[in-house]
Amino acid sequence: MASRPGYSLADVANALPERLRPKPEITKPFAKQAAKGDLVLTGATVHLLENVHQNISATAIRDTVVAKRPLTKFVDSAVADYIKKMGLYQNK
Numbered sequence: 001m002a003s004r005p006g007y008s009l010a011d012v013a014n015a016l017p018e019r020l021r022p023k024p025e026i027t028k029p030f031a032k033q034a035a036k037g038d039l040v041l042t043g044a045t046v047h048l049l050e051n052v053h054q055n056i057s058a059t060a061i062r063d064t065v066v067a068k069r070p071l072t073k074f075v076d077s078a079v080a081d082y083i084k085k086m087g088l089y090q091n092k
Contacts, residue, residue, distance in 0.1 A: 002052035007035045012048065020044055062089040 009030035013022050020041055039046040056074050061083070064071055071080035083089060 002049045002054070004035065009033045009035050009037075009039060011035060012039060012046065013041075016041075016046070058089065062091075065089040 010027040010033070011031075012035045013027045013030065014024075020043065022041060036048050036050050039048065061071065061074055064074065065083065065088070071083060074080075075083070
């Protein structure tokens, strides 16, 4: 996951799908910690990438997945295959 300036580790955790999202009492202490490094959760680890400057958004990817259009203009084909295999970005 690419980090964005101005977002905290708590912001990232709170934006995760509900099944992965930690409880608020766990994320609250990270409200002022920059979104970088790794976010280790039960069942998953989110690696936050720094200095990624792609002019795309999760919304654009999600809209493309929902419309069942190819993702190759946004991501590498291996990433597109992974998104499809894991059923990511299917909810609007």
